[in-house]
Amino acid sequence: MAENIVLQMKNIHKSFPGVRALQGVDFTLRKGEVHALMGENGAGKSTLIKVLTGVYSKDEGQISIEGKEVAIHSPQEAQKNGVSTVYQEITLCPNLSVAENMYIGRLENICQNWKKMNTDADKILQSLDIPAKATQQLSTCSLAVQQMVAIARAVDTDCKVLILDEPTSSLDEQEVEKLFKLMRDLKGRGVGIVFVTHFLDQVYEICDRITVMRDGQLVGEYEIEKLPRVQLVSKMLGKELDDLSDIQGEYSTYEPKEGEAPVFEAEELHSDAGIKPFNFHIKKGEVNGFTGLLGSGRSESVRAIFGADRILGGRVKMNGKPVKIRKPIDAMKNGIAYLPEDRKRDGIVGDLSVRDNILLAQQVLRGFLKPFSKGEADKIADEYIKLLSVKTASADTPIKSLSGGNQQKVILARWLLTHPEYLILDEPTRGIDVGTKVDIQKLVLKLASEGMSVTFISSELDEMLRTCSRLVVMRDGRMVGELSGQDLNQNKVMNTIAGGDK
Amino acid sequence: MENNHAKQSKGSSFFADLTRNQLFIPMAALLLLLVFNLIMDPGFFKITLGYNSAGHPVLSGFLITILDYGSELAILAIGMTLVTAATGGQDISVGAAIAISGSVLLRMLCGTNTRPETLVMPVLLAFVITCVVAMLFGAFNGTLVAVFGIQPMIATLILYTAGRSIAAWVNNNELPIISEPSFAYYGGFIPGCPIPTPFFIAVLCVAVIALVLKFTTLRLYTQAVGINEYSAKLNGLNPVFIKILSFVILGLCVAVVGLIKVSRFSSINYSVIAKDIEMDAILAVALGGNALSGGKFNMTASIIGAYVIQCLTTTLYKFDVQADALPAYKAVVVIALVVLSAPIVREKLAALMPKSGSREVAK
Numbered sequence: 090m091a092e093n094i095v096l097q098m099k100n101i102h103k104s105f106p107g108v109r110a111l112q113g114v115d116f117t118l119r120k121g122e123v124h125a126l127m128g129e130n131g132a133g134k135s136t137l138i139k140v141l142t143g144v145y146s147k148d149e150g151q152i153s154i155e156g157k158e159v160a161i162h163s164p165q166e167a168q169k170n171g172v173s174t175v176y177q178e179i180t181l182c183p184n185l186s187v188a189e190n191m192y193i194g195r196l197e198n199i200c201q202n203w204k205k206m207n208t209d210a211d212k213i214l215q216s217l218d219i220p221a222k223a224t225q226q227l228s229t230c231s232l233a234v235q236q237m238v239a240i241a242r243a244v245d246t247d248c249k250v251l252i253l254d255e256p257t258s259s260l261d262e263q264e265v266e267k268l269f270k271l272m273r274d275l276k277g278r279g280v281g282i283v284f285v286t287h288f289l290d291q292v293y294e295i296c297d298r299i300t301v302m303r304d305g306q307l308v309g310e311y312e313i314e315k316l317p318r319v320q321l322v323s324k325m326l327g328k329e330l331d332d333l334s335d336i337q338g339e340y341s342t343y344e345p346k347e348g349e350a351p352v353f354e355a356e357e358l359h360s361d362a363g364i365k366p367f368n369f370h371i372k373k374g375e376v377n378g379f380t381g382l383l384g385s386g387r388s389e390s391v392r393a394i395f396g397a398d399r400i401l402g403g404r405v406k407m408n409g410k411p412v413k414i415r416k417p418i419d420a421m422k423n424g425i426a427y428l429p430e431d432r433k434r435d436g437i438v439g440d441l442s443v444r445d446n447i448l449l450a451q452q453v454l455r456g457f458l459k460p461f462s463k464g465e466a467d468k469i470a471d472e473y474i475k476l477l478s479v480k481t482a483s484a485d486t487p488i489k490s491l492s493g494g495n496q497q498k499v500i501l502a503r504w505l506l507t508h509p510e511y512l513i514l515d516e517p518t519r520g521i522d523v524g525t526k527v528d529i530q531k532l533v534l535k536l537a538s539e540g541m542s543v544t545f546i547s548s549e550l551d552e553m554l555r556t557c558s559r560l561v562v563m564r565d566g567r568m569v570g571e572l573s574g575q576d577l578n579q580n581k582v583m584n585t586i587a588g589g590d591k
Numbered sequence: 592m593e594n595n596h597a598k599q600s601k602g603s604s605f606f607a608d609l610t611r612n613q614l615f616i617p618m619a620a621l622l623l624l625l626v627f628n629l630i631m632d633p634g635f636f637k638i639t640l641g642y643n644s645a646g647h648p649v650l651s652g653f654l655i656t657i658l659d660y661g662s663e664l665a666i667l668a669i670g671m672t673l674v675t676a677a678t679g680g681q682d683i684s685v686g687a688a689i690a691i692s693g694s695v696l697l698r699m700l701c702g703t704n705t706r707p708e709t710l711v712m713p714v715l716l717a718f719v720i721t722c723v724v725a726m727l728f729g730a731f732n733g734t735l736v737a738v739f740g741i742q743p744m745i746a747t748l749i750l751y752t753a754g755r756s757i758a759a760w761v762n763n764n765e766l767p768i769i770s771e772p773s774f775a776y777y778g779g780f781i782p783g784c785p786i787p788t789p790f791f792i793a794v795l796c797v798a799v800i801a802l803v804l805k806f807t808t809l810r811l812y813t814q815a816v817g818i819n820e821y822s823a824k825l826n827g828l829n830p831v832f833i834k835i836l837s838f839v840i841l842g843l844c845v846a847v848v849g850l851i852k853v854s855r856f857s858s859i860n861y862s863v864i865a866k867d868i869e870m871d872a873i874l875a876v877a878l879g880g881n882a883l884s885g886g887k888f889n890m891t892a893s894i895i896g897a898y899v900i901q902c903l904t905t906t907l908y909k910f911d912v913q914a915d916a917l918p919a920y921k922a923v924v925v926i927a928l929v930v931l932s933a934p935i936v937r938e939k940l941a942a943l944m945p946k947s948g949s950r951e952v953a954k
Contacts, residue, residue: 395825397824397825416827416829417824417825417826417827418827418828418829421826421827427825429822429825434819434821434822435821435822435825436822436825437819437822438814438815438818438819438822438823439818439819440814440818440886440887441811441814441815441818441887445811445814445815448811449811449815449826450826450827452808452811453808453812453826453827453828454827456808457807457808457809457812458806458807458808459808460805460806460807460808460811503826
């Protein structure tokens with residue numbers, strides 16, 4: 090068995106001031122296995138991976154690769170030792186070509202044979218079935234393809250250990266399937282794969298073994314057959330989780346009054362982001378969802394509602410009165426809030442403190458000449474940090490140093506502070522842990538029961554089925570169906586998305 | 592519990608906190624320069640009360656020079672800090688814009704006669720017109736940057752190149768001279784007051800910007816746009832407007848400095864006036880520890896930075912460094928200062944301090 094082990098980490102310790110991020114964690118990876126590393130945000134997964142890839146130096150412990158102890162001080166050294174990583178956030182250069190991105194940092198000679206590089210890159214792309222050309226500029230590829238290029242780059246180096254840190258969070262199902270095929274290929278070649286993800290389905294589809302971490306400590310290593318889902322979740326959370334599948338029943342639904350106009354109503358609305366004119370309305374206290382494959386126009390539709398893209402036409406009414414929404418500020422003044430899909434690009438203002446990030450939208454609504462006083466700002470920030478239990482050292486901490494889930498809570502706090510009538514959440518649970526996911530879903534239902542209208546978008550269908558009472562289905566920039574009541578089930582939604590009546 | 596920890600580390604990491612403070616580098620640099628001068632020649636600190644040609648009391652000495660000329664830089668640093676924060680780039684046309692402002696001011700005061708006996712209009716009115724012109728040029732730069740997405744240095748290169756010609760053209764390439772003695776007050780001394788007027792103007796500007804930053808959301812908006820434009824937009828801000836606004840504010844600063852500069856000689860030299868002043872203004876911002884790539888800013892640090900730069904220039908002059916060689920000497924010192932104030936070096940320095948609890952937050 091010892092020969093089978095490609096990577097062994099023993100008794101790893103790592104502390105940051107005030108936080109013991111890793112406490113005596115062991116991790117073992119065998120040849121040709123897909124090993125899931127599971128845990129809530131802040132459990133220490135990222136830290137463990139960063140120690141392994143040399144981003145952080147460990148305080149204590151050993152790392153050995155194929156039986157030899159190694160000291161890894163930088164990502165380059167990790168790569169030399171056969172450890173490649175693909176991160177959740179794409180870390181490529183959008184203004185370079187695909188091939189350049191694949192080879193950047195790995196060119197050994199000063200002279201580079203560009204032609205050969207391009208043909209090589211094309212070969213790899215083809216063998217992995219990635220729909221991109223070597224000479225294409227990376228930024229012209231979709232987010233999903235960019236992610237796959239990052240994987241291609243990692244795979245191409247002679248790698249023994251491949252770390253995939255949330256690689257699937259921006260991929261749709263077909264692309265995930267392709268990625269899995271690729272992972273199985275690599276597995277067959279004897280590569281050990283560490284797979285970090287929040288998608289339980291994917292874990293059970295592809296992984297052989299699971300290591301669970303919690304609060305910087307190892308909970309245990311399990312073979313996949315021996316650990317049913319419910320147990321996995323309870324191990325991650327450290328408590329028995331009440332049944333995830335039925336949270337809708339916990340909250341009373343808001344009863345709309347007779348003859349009440351919809352909170353928001355759009356006719357023939359369309360923007361320059363490639364969606365066809367659509368009609369849409371949402372009633373007070375309703376939770377609805379937009380679903381469809383990646384790129385189907387579900388995000389673009391809600392962006393059009395919020396005025397985030399250039400609006401090309403359409404009529405919009407709020408509570409029955411016609412309003413004009415051309416810019417985000419118009420939407421905000423009309424009581425619409427929008428939590429964007431791409432948290433890093435559109436949501437957070439990285440260097441600003443948690444406090445400023447919470448206050449930003451409300452401050453803009455109050456206007457240029459009415460800044461919050463220091464006292465008010467502190468009070469509000471503390472209140473919302475507590476309300477959403479944001480884990481942060483202080484309100485002064487820059488938001489970029491928070492974990493993904495906590496960043497998302499801050500952005501959520503920002504919009505809740507504006508007390509919107511209509512809240513749009515675009516992928517609020519992407520890349521965040523199970524516990525927070527449930528918290529957010531519960532919050533959505535609670536807000537709706539108090540009369541807020543919510544649009545909820547998620548790549549995870551069961552999450553939407555749990556929270557939404559009506560689903561708008563999109564395909565190729567068009568609304569192709571609307572499902573509610575009895576029709577709200579996995580099969581029906583899938584069929585509508587696929588466009589078949591069968 | 593976390594609070595306890597914070598309290599404990601407070602004492603032990605005092606030095607770390609000190610070095611991490613953004614004001615540390617400019618203050619330390621200032622101190623270093625002053626100590627250097629003290630050792631080399633305490634005469635640097637000598638201030639004498641004399642009388643100028645008009646018989647009014649005036650203070651003179653190296654420190655007064657720093658106060659006088661550093662004030663010009665401090666005013667420019669205010670605008671430059673905002674431009675840097677909002678756009679992540681710098682305006683290199685400041686010197687040329689000052690030439691234009693000065694030229695416009697003279698044109699307004701003199702009319703078509705280059706040697707007027709009396710001024711054509713009150714200085715205040717002429718100054719207001721100058722402000723409008725300078726702000727329009729600021730808006731021009733801002734539009735190139737914000738609307739057309741041109742790199743700020745490239746966008747302002749246009750005015751940098753053309754500005755002094757425009758300035759000469761405003762007065763038909765003639766050199767007006769103002770004989771009215773009261774016009775010299777702005778860049779010189781108000782009768783009876785021995786402290787140079789530019790210092791008071793700078794104090795006024797600093798007070799105004801301090802009030803603006805306190806009673807408006809300019810700081811938050813500018814920082815938000817500078818850090819993440821997309822996100823700022825989705826929070827209802829208009830990044831284009833904020834960026835143009837920062838250039839317009841810089842335009843206003845330019846007009847004020849234009850007034851001071853022209854007032855110093857009651858005339859203008861188109862090719863020399865405020866030459867290379869933009870570099871000193873940018874250095875002031877950098878020396879203040881502000882990231883030249885935009886985002887968060889510290890106005891106080893920039894303003895102190897401005898006086899430090901002037902202190903350096905004056906020190907070099909005092910040691911008879913020739914005007915031609917000045918930039919080279921300055922560059923050496925500036926490199927050292929800017930490298931020291933780089934976040935990366937500051938982290939390292941802080942880490943060297945004994946028991947310094949670095950404030951890195953774990954994921």
